[in-house]
Amino acid sequence: MFQEERLISILNYLKSNKRITVDLICELYDVSRDTARRDMVKLEEQGQIIRTRGGAILPTLSKIVGDYDQRLQAEPTSKVTIGRAAAELIQDGDYIMMDASTTVLHAATAMTSRHNVVVTSSIETAAILTRKPNMTIHMIGGVLDNKHHSVYGAKAIEMLSEYHVDKLFIGTCGITAEGLYAPNEEDCYLVRAMIQHADQVIVLADHSKFGRRLFQRVVGFENIDILITDQELSSEIKEKLLACNVELVLAGGENT
Structure with a gap:
């Protein structure tokens, strides 16, 4: 699975389960801990998640309101x-x-x-x-x-x-x-x-x-x-x- 596909899957998991851990990413996608951490860093840079100790959650604050x-x-x-x-x-x-x-x-x-x-x-x-x-x-x-x-x-x-x-x-x-x-x-x-x-x-x-x-x-x-x-x-x-x-x-x- 390519990284972009994995990132979408991680976000979908978070929408249903609220929180995901590094260990669970490794288990779900058969990747190393370094790869799992890079995925979370990427999602954080995009503003999609907030990293927590050992895992990540979705942001609870909505900041964008359209015109x-x-x-x-x-x-x-x-x-x-x-x-x-x-x-x-x-x-x-x-x-x-x-x-x-x-x-x-x-x-x-x-x-x-x-x-x-x-x-x-x-x-x-x-x-x-x-x-x-x-x-x-x-x-x-x-x-x-x-x-x-x-x-x-x-x-x-x-x-x-x-x-x-x-x-x-x-x-x-x-x-x-x-x-x-x-x-x-x-x-x-x-x-x-x-x-x-x-x-x-x-x-x-x-x-x-x-x-x-x-x-x-x-x-x-x-x-x-x-x-x-x-x-x-x-x-x-x-x-x-x-x-x-x-x-x-x-x-x-x-x-x-």
Whole structure:
């Protein structure tokens, strides 16, 4: 087996078993300890693993978040399904708030309710809503993030203090049993401010977000009311949601 083939196999093993040792690499691939160590050094240089005493684990911290177009193209079918389920929760006349999540964008696209007032930090969501009748849109001011097509900063947070809405729809870059995660402080500050000004907090997250831990923890499950996703969750996360009285909505499936 060539080294590149062996490296792929080692990563696949780690995805299923969480940890691998030098001795096990030698046993699985019939190679010397020096070869096993070179394989781990190569994977570490690529940022694929973290070496531990006598072995290796996968990194637990996700550091890469794509730009808006990349995020929009990721898991498109799941996001459309989740967005439609979220839109069904919006009633005529609701005052709502929407963050710059690409999944929340699909909720805006799927909206059929009328006479809504919408506050958003997303220029893409605002543009979608302009095509819908009887819609009043409040665009939060602040610094425009060209990479994520959204507004952030002190001015945006200050403006949020002027509003209060029935329902808030937010996405997330990662979810573990500890809560929701974002790649930076600015995202955290804005989402936390939004949560303070909504009666009901609804999180939209496709299956790829679960198990991802990023640099910044945004909030725990005690701060949300409904979680909409597209696949069954692990028992650990389901127990955490239940303990915090979070309603779980499986888009296209049964709710708990």
